[in-house]
Amino acid sequence: MKQAKHPRRPMGVRGQMALGFVVFALATAALLWVFQLFLLAPTYQAIKTHEAKNISAALIRQLESPDLDAAARDLCAKTGANIYVFDQLGRNPVGWKYSYKESLAAALSQREAAAFFDQVNLLGGSYSQLFLSRLSGAGGTKLLVYASTAQASGLWWLVVVEVEVTMLNSTVDTLLVQLVCITLILAPLGVFFAAFLPGRIARPLTEMNEAAKLLARGDYSIRFAPQGAREVSELAGTLNYAAAELSKADALRRELLANVSHDLRTPLTMIKGYAEVMRDLPGENTPENVQIIIDEAGRLNDLVNDLLDLSRLEAGVLVLTKERFSLTESVREILGRYDKLADFSFPFQAEEEAYVVADRLKISQVVYNLVNNAVNYAGEDKTVSLRQELRQGRVRVSVTDQGEGIPPDKLQDIWDRYYKVDREHRRAQVGTGLGLSIVKNVLDLHGGAYGVISQLGQGSTFWFELETAPEPEEAAASPSLPGKA
Numbered sequence: 001m002k003q004a005k006h007p008r009r010p011m012g013v014r015g016q017m018a019l020g021f022v023v024f025a026l027a028t029a030a031l032l033w034v035f036q037l038f039l040l041a042p043t044y045q046a047i048k049t050h051e052a053k054n055i056s057a058a059l060i061r062q063l064e065s066p067d068l069d070a071a072a073r074d075l076c077a078k079t080g081a082n083i084y085v086f087d088q089l090g091r092n093p094v095g096w097k098y099s100y101k102e103s104l105a106a107a108l109s110q111r112e113a114a115a116f117f118d119q120v121n122l123l124g125g126s127y128s129q130l131f132l133s134r135l136s137g138a139g140g141t142k143l144l145v146y147a148s149t150a151q152a153s154g155l156w157w158l159v160v161v162e163v164e165v166t167m168l169n170s171t172v173d174t175l176l177v178q179l180v181c182i183t184l185i186l187a188p189l190g191v192f193f194a195a196f197l198p199g200r201i202a203r204p205l206t207e208m209n210e211a212a213k214l215l216a217r218g219d220y221s222i223r224f225a226p227q228g229a230r231e232v233s234e235l236a237g238t239l240n241y242a243a244a245e246l247s248k249a250d251a252l253r254r255e256l257l258a259n260v261s262h263d264l265r266t267p268l269t270m271i272k273g274y275a276e277v278m279r280d281l282p283g284e285n286t287p288e289n290v291q292i293i294i295d296e297a298g299r300l301n302d303l304v305n306d307l308l309d310l311s312r313l314e315a316g317v318l319v320l321t322k323e324r325f326s327l328t329e330s331v332r333e334i335l336g337r338y339d340k341l342a343d344f345s346f347p348f349q350a351e352e353e354a355y356v357v358a359d360r361l362k363i364s365q366v367v368y369n370l371v372n373n374a375v376n377y378a379g380e381d382k383t384v385s386l387r388q389e390l391r392q393g394r395v396r397v398s399v400t401d402q403g404e405g406i407p408p409d410k411l412q413d414i415w416d417r418y419y420k421v422d423r424e425h426r427r428a429q430v431g432t433g434l435g436l437s438i439v440k441n442v443l444d445l446h447g448g449a450y451g452v453i454s455q456l457g458q459g460s461t462f463w464f465e466l467e468t469a470p471e472p473e474e475a476a477a478s479p480s481l482p483g484k485a
Contacts, residue, residue, distance in 0.1 A: 025190035029183055045144070045165060049128055052146035052161045055081055059159050063152035072096050082106070082162035087155055090114030102133055102143055105160045117149065117158040125149045130165065141166055204228035208236060215239070220247035264303065267296035306434040309365070313441035320359040320445060324469050327395060328353045328388060330360065334367050335386065343382050344375065350388035354395040355469040362442045363466070367397070369435035370462050374401040379459060390468065398463040406454040414452065415440045439464070 035043075055075055062071040063085075072083045076096040084105045085094040090113035097103045108116065120127045126148045133141040142165040150157055204227045214222045220243050224236035271293050278285045312318045328350050335346045356363070374384040379402035387398045406414065415436050443450045443464055454460035 022190070025186065029186070032179060032182075045130070048144050048163055048165050049146065051079070052081065052128070052144060052163050053148075055079055055083065055161045055163075056146060056148050056159050059083060059085070059161075060148070060150045060152075060157075063150060063157055063159075069094050080163070082160075084160040084162075086113045086117060086158040086160070088114070088117050088158070090117065101162075101164060102141075103162055104131060104143060104145060105162060113158070116147065116160075117156070120147045120149050120158060121156075204232045204236075208232070208239065212239065215243055215246070218250075220244075220250060264300065267299045270296045303434075306438060309434075309438055313438065313445070318445070320362065322357050322359055324355060324357050325360050326353050327356045327363065327397070327466070330364055331367055331386060331388065331397065334364060334371065338371065338375075344378070345383050346371070346386065347383070348386040348388070352390065354388060354390055356395065356466045357469045358446050358466060359442075363446075366439050366442050366464060367399075369439050370399040370464075373435050373462065374399050374403075374460075377401055377403040377460070379403045393468055394465045395468050396463055396465045398461050400459060400461040402459040405456040405458055406452070406460055407456060411452055411454065415450075436462075 058075060059068075059072060062068050065071065068085070072085065072094045073096050075081070076083050076098055080098050080101070082097045082101060082103045082105065083094070084092060084096075086092050086108075090108075090110035092110075092113065095106065097106055105113075126146075128144065128146045131143045131145060133143055144163050144165050145160065146163075147158060147160045150159065204225075208224055211222050211224055222243060224239045224243075226233040226236040274289050274293050278289055331348060331350075335348055338344065338346050371384060371386075378384055381402055383402060385400045387400070389396045389398070439450065439462075443466075446466060448464055448466045450462075450464040452460055452462050
C-alpha cells in the first residue's frame with residue numbers, strides 16, 4: 001500500500017521575496033547583456049533609417065514648392081545628411097552634400113540615376129541599403145542610402161537621402177566595460193537587498209502570525225504591534241479589534257452559560273423537590289404542589305422556546321410570512337389575554353387603526369416580549385401603558401412601565417442576549433433575559449426601528465416602529481399597475 005505524500009509546505013513570505021529579488025536581478029542583468037551584445041547595432045541602424053525616412057518625407061512635401069532647393073539646403077545643414085532629387089529621366093534639379101562627407105548619389109550619371117529610379121519603383125517605391133565607406137581613413141563609417149519615389153506636378157521624382165552610420169565597435173567596448181562594472185556592483189547589492197529587505201518587511205508578518213496562533217488558542221489578551229508598512233499596521237489594528245470583540249464574545253458566552261445554567265437549575269430543583277415531597281410524604285399530593293410543578297415546567301418551556309427562537313433568528317434561517325393585518329387589532333387581542341393577570345392594568349391608547357405588512361406571529365411575539373418585560377419590572381401601581389402613534393407613513397407602538405428605570409450606561413446593553421439589568425436573578429423577576437434580544441432580531445428582519453427611553457426612578461418606555469400599509473378601502477380602490485400586484 002502506497003504511503004500518502006505529505007503536501008509540500010509553501011514557501012514563506014521572506015523566502016518568496018528573496019527569490020523574487022534574485023530572479024529580478026538576474027532577469028535585469030540578462031536583458032542588459034542581450035541589448036548590449038545583440039540589439040545595440042540593429043537598434044542604432046533602425047533609428048538612423050527612421051531619421052532618413054523623416055528627411056525624405058519632409059522633402060517630398062516640398063516637391064511642388066518653388067523653394068524646393070532652399071528646403072533641401074536647410075535640411076542638409078540641419079541634419080548633416082546628403083540630399084538629392086532626380087526626375088524619372090535621371091536629371092538632377094536639386095543636390096546638396098554635407099561638407100567632408102562621402103556621397104554615392106553625387107557620382108551617379110544621368111543614365112545611372114534613371115536606372116536607380118526604375119529599381120526603386122520595382123521595389124515598391126522605397127529602398128534602403130548600407131554601404132561601406134570608400135573614403136580613405138574613414139575606418140568605422142558606413143553610409144546608409146534611403147531612396148523613395150513620389151509624384152508631383154505631373155512628374156515622378158526620386159528623392160535620395162544619405163546619412164552616415166558610425167560603426168559602434170569602440171562604443172560597444174566602452175559600454176561593455178561599464179556593464180561589467182555595473183554588474184559587479186549590483187550583484188552584491190542585490191544579494192544584500194535580497195537578504196535584508198525581505199526580513200524587514202516579513203518580520204512584522206511573522207510576529208503577527210505567531211500572535212494570531214495564540215489568539216486562536218483563546219488568549220484574547222494578546223495585542224498586535226502596529227509596525228512595518230501601512231497595510232501591515234492596518235492589519236494589526238484590525239486584528240486588535242477582532243481580539244477585543246472575541247474577548248467580549250467569550251465573556252458573553254461564559255455569562256450566557258452561567259445564566260442559562262442558573263435559570264435551568266432553579267426550576268428543575270423545585271420540580272424535583274416538590275415531586276419527591278409528593279412521593280415521600282402522605283397528603284402532599286395537593287393541587288397547590290402540582291400547580292407549582294406545572295408553573296416551573298412552564299418556566300423551563302419558555303426559556304427553551306426563547307433560546308430556540310433566538311438561535312433561528314441569529315442564524316438567519318427564519319423565513320418571514322408577511323401579510324397585511326391591523327397592528328392595532330393585534331395589540332388589542334394580545335392585551336385581552338392579559339386581563340386575567342390579577343392586579344395589573346393595561347390601558348391602550350390608539351387614535352385610529354394602523355395596518356402593516358409583516359409576519360403577524362413574529363410581530364405578536366415582539367409585543368408579547370415588550371409587555372412581559374414591562375410586567376416584570378412594573379412599579380407598585382402595576383400599570384403597563386401602551387400607546388400607538390402614526391407619523392409620516394410609520395406606526396409607533398410604545399410600552400411604558402413605572403418601574404425603577406434603567407441606568408444610562410446600561411441602555412445600549414439591554415438588547416444583548418441574556419443581558420439583565422438585575423444581575424441577582426431575583427425570583428420575582430421571571431424573565432429569561434432573551435426577550436429584548438428576540439425583539440431586536442425580529443425588527444431587524446422587518447427593517448423596523450426600536451429603542452428605549454428611561455429615567456431612574458421614573459420607569460421606562462420601550463418602542464418600535466414599522467411602515468404602515470394602505471387602509472383596506474384604499475387598497476381595494478387603487479388600480480393595480482401592470483406587472484405588479
